[in-house]
Amino acid sequence: MPKKQFDVLNTRAPRVDAAIKATGQAQYADDLNRTGQLYGAILQSPLAHAKIISIDTSRAERLPGVKAVITAKDVGLTPYGVSPARYDETLFASERVRYIGDEIAAVAATDLATARQALELIKVEYEELPVVLTMDDAVADNAPQLHDDYPGNISAEVHQEFGDVAAAFKECDFIHTHSLTNKRQDGGFIEPHACVAEYDHDGRLTLYTSTQVAHYVQRTVAMVTGIPIGRVRIVRPCVGGGFGPKCEATPLEMSASFLAIKTGCPVKLTYSREQVFLHSRARHQFFHEMTTGFKKDGTIMALDHTCRLDGGAYSSFGIATVYYAGSLLGAPYRLPNMKYDGTRIYTNKPACGAQRGHGGVAARACFEQQLDIIAEELKIDPIKLRMMNMMETGDTTCNALDMSSLGMKECVEAVKKSSKWQKKKGKLPDGKGIGMACGFFVSGAGYPIYRSDTFHSTAEIKVAEDGGTVILRSGIAEIGQGADTMVAMITAETLGIPLSDVRVDSGDTDYSVDLGAYSSRQTLMSGHATKDAAENVKAQILEVVADKLNMDVKNLDFKNGFVKVKGRKKLDFAKFRDYYRKEHRGWPNLPEGDELSFTEAARMAYLEKGTIVGTGKYKPPILGGKFKGAAVGTSPAYGGSAQVVEVTVDRATGKITVDDMTDAHDCGLAINKTMVEGQMQGSLSMGLGEALFEEVKFDEKGALMTPSLGEYRIATALDMPNIDTLIIESGEPNGPFGAKEVGEGAIMPTIPAILNAVYDATGVRITELPLTPERVLLALKEAGKNA
Amino acid sequence: MIMQKFDYQAPADLKEACQIMANYGDKAKLLAGGTDLLIALKKNRISPSQVVALDQVDEIKGLWSDDDGIYLGARTTAAEIADSDFGAAGQALAEAAAQVGSPLVRNLATVGGNLVTAMPAADMAPPLLVMQAGVVLEKLGDNREIALDDFFVGPGEQVMLPEEIMSLIFLPELPSGSGSAFEKLGVRKALERSIVSVAALITLADDGKTIQEARIALGAVAPTPMLAATAGAGLCGKKATKKNFSAAAKTTAQEARPRGLRTSAVYSRLMVEQLTMRALTRAYAAASR
Known part of the structure; x- marks a missing residue:
């Protein structure tokens, strides 16, 4: 579609929070201090698997300065978790501990x-149980069992088949099997989790916390503490990164809440870096095996895929993870037949959850290598093979994902050209290699984590009574990615006012419902709700202007902060201008010139109707297939990306250096080009780290070795x-102004592009x-290709 | 991260610092750059009653030289060393200093601290070993100089008494025709503990081809930084050829005593061989300049 002209969107506007973050004024959860505040500390199990025989807190309670000690006896055993289908955690262990x-x-x-000292005075008597640390050990006969409700240490299982894989294999000229294992990863965000809880005399709990999902934290904290949800308020201060592991309510938040309730004092709790690793909820370790069948002309026919995930001790996001690991291979290539068997397994380690590219990153890394293997077998350029099989806008995958916009071909062409692929592929000196890969990702989960008809995002816009400032109140999660700037820009564009006239108050469950920063949902979903609210406000103001100045509202609009008139009739506002200037005598910057300003128009509306407030809302339409698990992977839109990576491999040491990366991403429309590029850069950095460096390690007793x-x-x-x-802009019909995701999809091609480049450099x-x-x-040595 | 309480002392000169250390002994810890000490304090690995800051002790800062050699104040930062010119003979030291931690760490971390903490992977130890450095240890009314080769005892352990302060590192004047080089293998380009590090120093005879003297030192492949004495001695009197370097690299790999902690011992030895070859080749090039 022809590209629209924008005044605010699609620019490189500075972030709305740039100044406070650049100057250090930004307040993060651990920066907050309340009068009379207490400090909390959490006792954690030193054993990976043990029965608790007894807990004696009496000495800790007697320590001067200690105000409260709580255990399962005090807080109960309300099960919670991420998905209501797997509430397998309680705040405190009462009978059994399952990881260090x-x-x-x-x-x-x-x-x-004093809080730390008190922890040392709590006496816990354990009976050690045998520990299972690997998936093989966990599924072995007679393996120690972690959860009575989940026999065989199976946390979740998925078995899906789309089309008929066995029949399709019979029609294939080649069938190839390939496997890949990644390692448990960590989000590596800069700011460890921190929170301050307050409980007032009216029985209201306010929790200031570093989270991606204030909405879900509100629900879980209410459920576990038993406080009515309307009396639980979650406030998100500035957040120093999340990447997925801050996508669920934490024991930190619930402990602080209970301690605040018990003491009546504000309580602060902060994780150490080691505790961040112990809480984990980051990327799983995956074992993928994929068998792909294809015809000699390069047509991909079928994929038979099995995956095992090491989940750690609890479910966290794991059910979604095991589904995503299969469903996200449905695109961006035409794949008519796909079978998937996924199993998530419990082990005595910290629980894994969601991390950037949720569930799909290792799967993508395995599959994109396989495409290169096939291309080599067929002597087709890997880019050509991908282009032959690439989906286009309007295609639907075998697992019912609708590609309502898909600029994948444009992405591939862009990286091919910009990286000078044709000059390099097969022509680089020994030890140097070039590789490419593609990926795609959802623009927001089509359904909330719990079954509900809730709106996924609502927003409220209020215009200040003088008309000069537009205040957006939203529950969105600004976690460093630029969400506040995104909604500010959408507000300004929709209203036709300068960005500087918009103020964003965000991250408070009092402001609006927003499901939060996960599944790359906010630009599309919160963006829609914001746009809806802004349109509502605009209509209210223009209606008054039309009425007062005797115009047809259809001919009125705002642009760059002024009323624009279509057609021949002139706007006669001289009387109102005089009135406004008299009423605001002595104020600076009174309106002048021959255009009626938004400020005057908004004032006019206030004088007529009182405070102008508009609300907006969004929820996706009913999407996707009807099969079990169809909700995971279903989204109103999909972003796509392609990357080319160049590496140098030192054949004598095995050291890999990534020399160059070229990345194209279809984000529908770049609301803010600089922020889109920032997400791309950050994704590539995380992917490069996972490919080359990162591994959370444990010793043989399950103790963390990388704290x-x-x-x-x-x-x-x-x-x-x-x-x-x-930046590729395909124009997404289901996105606000055509926009869709960039936050996670951009990581998808990084690891396989590096792996393919390493193969190109070494033949291994x-x-x-x-x-x-x-x-x-x-x-290299095994292949006889070392130096 | 909360530290135990301690008194903070900031002596104005070396004598006062020695007095404090004499008074408190192992209850006191010296603070130079603090890049190791503060981590240990925050993790409660140590709980000294006194932290003795050396930043006002000017006698142990900076570089100077006389006819005997170069004097390096123990309080000299890695950044200052990385930016100094030690000539072809000492380039290994500047190279190693330039690879300590990150720019921020290098602005604080000191050469004395790098040695005193006695980590097997200490970046600056191998070049100082091949340069035959001596260290001066001061205590109230007395001092001693010992060869760096005799300084290290084990991981985190060295010969210093609790009341001693490292004041100087002495680098004896090296004969002309000397060149050195440092090689470090890690996975990242910054903030990286070596998998293996190697320093090599070669002194060529007047003919420019015969090796008069050679020393090779290793990091991260033994409980302490170590000299590969047999390999170094084996090169003396030989021609500087690829073949001879290759034989020396093999011997060096055998001398290494890797413990197989972070990488397998087999890999560590292979890397010792590779990096030694590279270090010798570059040291020879430097010596030939």
Whole structure:
């Protein structure tokens, strides 16, 4: 479709929070302090699997300065979790601990040192149980069982078939099987979880917390504490990154809440970096095996896919993860037959959950390598093979995902051209390689995590009584990605006013319902709700203007802060201008010139109707298939991306250097080009880290061996090559102004593009991540290709 | 992260610092750059009653030289060393200093701290070992100089008495025709503990081809940074050829004592061989300049 002209959108407007973050004024949860505040600490299990025989808190309670000690006896055993289908956690363990870090008790004291000291005085008697740390051990006969309700240590299972894979294989000229294993990852966000809970005399709980999902935290905290949901308010201060692991209510938040209720004092709790790793809820370890059948002309016919996920001790997001690991292979290539068997397995380690590219990253890494293997077998350029099988706008996948817009071909063409693929592929010197891969991702989950007809996002816009400022109130989660700026820009564009006239108050469950920052949903969903609210406000104001100045409302609009008139009739507002100037005598910046300003128009509307408030809302239409699990992967829109990566492999040491990355992403429409590029850069950095460095490790007793960002290595600025970011805008019919996701889809191609480049450089396929020098050298030696 | 309480002392000179250390001994900890000490304090691995800051002790800062060699104040930062010119003979030291931690860490971390913490992977230890550095240890009314080769005892352990302060690192004047190089293998380009590090130093005879003297030192492949003495000695009197370097690299790999903690011992030895070859080749190039 022809591209619309925008005044605010599609620019490089500075972020609305740039100044406070650049100057250090931004307040994060741990920066907050309340009068009379207590400090909390949580007692965590030192054993990976044990029965609790007894808990004695009496000495801790007697320690001067200690105000409360709570255990399961005090807070009860309300089961909770992420999906109501798997509520397999309680705040504190009462009979059994299932990983090193499982919560047993919490303490509030007048200072942190006293709280910590009190933890040491809590006496817990354990009876050690045998530990299972690997998936093989967990599913073995007679393996120790983690949960009575989930025999065989099976946390979740998925069995799906679309089309007829066995029949399709019979028609194939080639069938190829390939596998890939990644390692447990961590989000590596800068700000550890922190919160402050307050409980007032009216029985209202306010929780200030570093979260991606204030809405779900509100529900879970209400459910576990037993406080009516309307009396629980979640406030999200500035958040220093989330990437998925902050997508659920934490023991930190619930402990702080209970301690505040018990003491009547505000209570602050902050995770150490080690506790962030112990809470985890980050990327699972996946074992993928994929058998792909294709014809000699390159047509992909069928995929038979099995996957095992190491879930850790609890479910967290795991049910969604195991579904996503299968469903996200339905696109962007035409794949008529797909069979998927996925199993998530419990082990005595911290629980895994959602992380950027939820469930799909390792699967994509395996599948995109397989496409390269097929291309090599058929002697077709890997880009050509992908283009032959690529879906287009309007296609629907075998698992009923509707590609309402898909700029994948444009993405591939863009990276091919910009990376000078044709000059390089097959022509680089020894030890240097080039690889490519594609990926796609949802623009918001089509359904909430719990079954509900709720709107996914609502918004409220109020115009200040003088008409000069538009205030957007929204529950959205600004977690560093730029959500506040996104909704501010949509508000300004919709209303036809400058961005500087919009103020965003966000991240408070009092403001609106918003499901939060996960599944790359906010630009599409919260963007829609914001646009809806802004249109409502605009209509209210223009109606008054039309009425007062005797115009047809259809001929009126706002642009750049002024009323625009269509047609020949002139706007006669001289009387109102005089009136406005008299009423605001002595004020600075009174309106002048021959156009009626938005400020005057909004004032006119206020004088007529009182405070102008507009609301907006969004929920997706009914989407997707009817089969079990169809909700996971279903989205109103899908973003797509393609990448080309160049690497150098040192054949003598196995060390890989990523020299160059080219990334194209179809985000529908770039609301803010700089922020879109930022998401692309960040995704590539995370993908590069997962490919080359990152692994959360445990010893043979289940103790964390990588408890810091010194041991757990994420990519540094120096490890990142220059990235050529190319924005593709396909115009999404279901997105606000045509926009859709960029936050997660951009990570999808990174790992397989690196793996394909390493193969190009060395002729060796490596099936286990991360690509540490030792692992790479070993693979090269096995193939006789080391130096 | 909460630290135990301690008194903070900021002596004005070395003598006062020695007095404090004499008074408190192992109850006191010295604060130079703090890049290791603060982590240990925050994690409650240590709980000294006194933290003795050395930032006002000017005698142990900076670089100077005389006819005997170069004096490096123990309080000199990695950034200052990375930016210094030690000539072809000392380039390994500047190279190693430039790879300590990150720019922020290098602005704080000191050469003395890098040695005193006695980590097997200490970046600056291998080049200082091949340069035959000595360290000066001060205590109230007394000091001693010992060879760096005799300094390390085990992971995190060295020969210093609780009341001693490392004041200087002495680098004896190296003969002309000397060149050195440092090689580090890690997975990241910054904030990286070595998988293996190697420093090599070669002194060429007047003919420019015969190796008069050679030393090779290793990091991260033994309980302490170590000299590969046999390999180094084996090169003396030989020609600087690829073949001889290759034989020396093999010997070096055998001398390494990797414990197989972060990478397998087999891989560590292979990397010792590779990096030694590279370090010798570059040291030779530097010596030939």
